[in-house]
Amino acid sequence: MDTQLSAFQVYQQQNKKKRVVSPLSFEVQNERKKTRKNPRIENSTKISSVSMLKKKVKVVKKEKHTKLKEGPKDIKKFNKTAKTDNITNGINLNSVESQFEEKVPKKIKNVKKEKEIQKKKKIKKLKSSHNNITNENNVSEDEEEIPILVPIKEQPLEEKKKKLTPYDSSSEESDSHTGSFLPLNIIQESFNPVTQGLALFKWLINPITPKEFFEKYWEKDVLHVERSNRHYLRDIFSTEKLDSILRKFPLHYTRNIDVVAYQNGQKEVINEEGRALPAQLWDYYNNGCSVRVLNPHTYDQNIHSIIASLQEYFGTMVGANVYLTPPDSQGFAPHFDDIEAFVIQLEGSKYWKLYKPKESDVLARDSSLNFNAKDLDAPFKEVKLNAGDILYFPRGVIHEGRTIEEHSLHITISVYQHTAYADLLEFALPAALKKAAMENVEFRKGLPLNYLKHVGVVNKNDKSNKRKLIMEKIKCLMTDLLKYVDVDEAADQLGRKFMHDAMPPLYSQEEALHSCKYDGDFMKNGRVFNRVEITPEVRVRLLRYYALRIVQETSTNVKIYFCTDNAKSYHGEEEQWLEIDEKLIPAMQMLLKKYPDFLVVDSLPVEDETEKLSLISSLWEHGLLVTAEPLPNFESDAESDE
CATH class of the missing domain: 3.90.930.40 (Outer Surface Protein A; domain 3)
Known part of the structure; x- marks a missing residue:
């Protein structure tokens, strides 16, 4: 006959971590969970429930203490024997008892003293520096060699003269314009805005050095930084954060959120009107649709901090998009972009195919339309990107990604959009021509009579002398134009x-x-x-x-x-x-x-x-x-x- 398992026994079987949890603590936790799950419970009800629970805990503890005091019969018998015989099994019980009575008060006193010292140190440390770093994960350097990203928390603002400030030190809300986001092993004691971006970039592409990266890969080749540690990048962003942002802020379709699907070789954008509600969005996700967050840094300070640091390092605009893809799904058709892309895999995994661009599309200045996979050659590189990995590819490289066995969450950091020599010359040449026309009369002279009979598409093969004169004059003016270019x-x-x-x-x-x-x-x-x-x-x-x-x-x-x-x-x-x-x-x-x-x-x-x-x-x-x-x-x- 099968015996029915208690709730605690079921909990023990389901709990993967083998740790001892008393039925009492489980009952207390279960009661608290019930209270938390129902947001409609009034505060008074919560308080009364907690107080009742505390009374119950006290009663149970008292019962346990009484039973322990009484003890089983064999222990009573042992104690009785010990009192009649001062020495039992070679142990002088009176001596042990006296030593115990002496040591316990001393130990309690030492513990209290140690706590007071630690408390004073903590207060002193808080007052002495405004650059304190709080490790929310409580991970010491001895326990974890892999760097973990931790935002620098704001500390109460105190000054030597104790003058009033507009900042309320009791507030727990984080400031969206202060803070930093760096791995623990590269945070500097004194903030340096010049080296912070470099330190962050080093951490992202580790073990590749920046020198090696810019010599071998930048604008040249694909780089896959593969790591065995899936938690290396875990604190940058997560699906839990995304869900929280959707509930806290009014993100709108098209402006902030895109819902996309790629089926039968066609990409489809499935955007509703208005705000992207979590339940509605996750319903699309459960039906195989991918979610793209267009400007996550607007709502997440970690991403904003990364962008701000890299922006100072690269000296150009840095952007970011977040992509969430369900298992066995693809959100986008093969295409290329006009940015240098750093794909940072945060959760799950994704399979990527990379195709070489045409010569005219190498380091593309504009993003492409969608390609049909059937029209492309075989990919020159295929990569499985696991959580903790990074994939870099230059602008112009055709790419597509697909999930298979698990979901994927990644963030794409984009840099160097429209930062080419051509973009500089787009400003330089019109200004140079304007200046040349003002200062050099040769640029203001009229074209030959009937010039349209000798130039233009229909006159490309014209061998007349007039065409030759026009073309030679243009070459001379172009040479002179360089004198007026102000870089x-x-x-x-x-x-x-x-x-x-x-x-x-x-x-x-x-x-x-x-x-x-x-x-x-x-x-x-x-x-x-x-x-x-x-x-x-x-x-x-x-x-x-x-x-x-x-x-x-x-x-x-x-x-x-x-x-x-x-x-x-x-x-x-x-x-x-x-x-x-x-x-x-x-x-x-x-x-x-x-x-x-x-x-x-x-x-x-x-x-x-x-x-x-x-x-x-x-x-x-x-x-x-x-x-x-x-x-x-x-x-x-x-x-x-x-």
């Missing part, structure tokens, strides 16, 4: 475009404290606090080298385009710029040259001190500068009036 001016225009495209940079903890983010005026209860002023003795540096671009649009009109106020969504804000006087350019050049070192404001090459302080104040107010120390504060007007 620097074109680069500034490309840089201006970069400023509009770029993601806003992230502040480190120290940078947030030493910038307009958390330093400077703030309002509380109708009063203005922390009035600050920049003086000539203050030391400053730029927030990021690629946070601004100086463009001299005319002989007197100079603008500083910047990205610190950009939205996280692509072109979510208009271009941001400041206009300055031409004589302030040397000061800006000095700030760029000294970056990332600090310099004294008074050392800037500007004669008029008022103009110098006005420039620095304006840069600081727009988040483009950080100070070496928090600025000194003055009494507010409100306080002085009182």
Whole structure:
């Protein structure tokens, strides 16, 4: 006859980790789970349930203690014998008892003392540094050799003078504009914006070095970084995070989410109208559809941090898309892109086929339409990408991916879109032609009479002397045009475009404290606090080298385009710029040259001190500068009036 298993026995059989769990703790956990699962339970009900549960625990513990005190009959008998005979089996029980009574209080005292010491150390560590790193996974270096990505958590903002700040240290909400995202083994004690991006890139392509990567693979060949550790990249993003984002934020179809399917050689986009609801989206997923998140960095700080760091490293716009594919499915037809792609496999696995492009599509400037797999040659490389792996391929390489036995979650980091010499010349040549036409009369001379009879598609084979003269003249003008090409001016225009495209940079903890983010005026209860002023003795540096671009649009009109106020969504804000006087350019050049070192404001090459302080104040107010120390504060007007 089969015996019916209890709930606890079923739990023990289902639990893969063989650990001892008492029926009492299981009952408590089960009760708590029931309470958590029903969001409609009022707080009062929850409190009463918990208090009842605590009473129950106390009663059970008391019963256990009573039974232990009474003890079984054989133990009673042993104790009785021990009292009559002071020595049993060669053991002096009186001596043992006296030693036990002496050691226990000492041990308890030592434990309490150790706890107090640890508590003081923790408080001291928290106060001494704003760059503390919290390891949420509680993994020590001895336990785990593989680096784990951990976001730097925000710490309460404390300053030597204990002046008021607008930041509430009791808040548990994370700031979307501060923090960092680096492996534990490469986080630096002192934040360095120059080396942070390099350290992150090294970690991503490890064990390949950046030097080897750029010599052998960059714009040349495919690279598969294969790892045996499936958890190497686990903290970047996950399906759980995606589900949480969908419930917390209003992501919309087409703008933020694409639902796609690839069947019978055809890609189909199945987007609804309005917000992408989790239940609806997961229903599509269960029916074999893939999900693409177009701008995940808008809602996830880890991805934003990675993009911001790599953006400073590459010096161009960096983007990201997340792709979720169910088992035995394919979301996209074979195609090529106009970006350098780093495919980072986060969960599951995916099989990739890579095809060589035509000569005209090598390092393509624009993405392709979908290809029919039947029309393609055999792939030159096939790769199975497991969680923890990375796949790099240059723009123009035709690719397609498919899942088989398990789902796949990957993020594609894209760099170098429209950053070719051709893109630079698109700015340089029109400007050069405009300048040449203004300064050289040869460019303004008229074409020969009846020139249309000798040039054009229908006259390609014309052997007349007039055609030869026209073609020779064009060659001479093209040679002269090179004299008017201003590469620097074109680069500034490309840089201006970069400023509009770029993601806003992230502040480190120290940078947030030493910038307009958390330093400077703030309002509380109708009063203005922390009035600050920049003086000539203050030391400053730029927030990021690629946070601004100086463009001299005319002989007197100079603008500083910047990205610190950009939205996280692509072109979510208009271009941001400041206009300055031409004589302030040397000061800006000095700030760029000294970056990332600090310099004294008074050392800037500007004669008029008022103009110098006005420039620095304006840069600081727009988040483009950080100070070496928090600025000194003055009494507010409100306080002085009182």
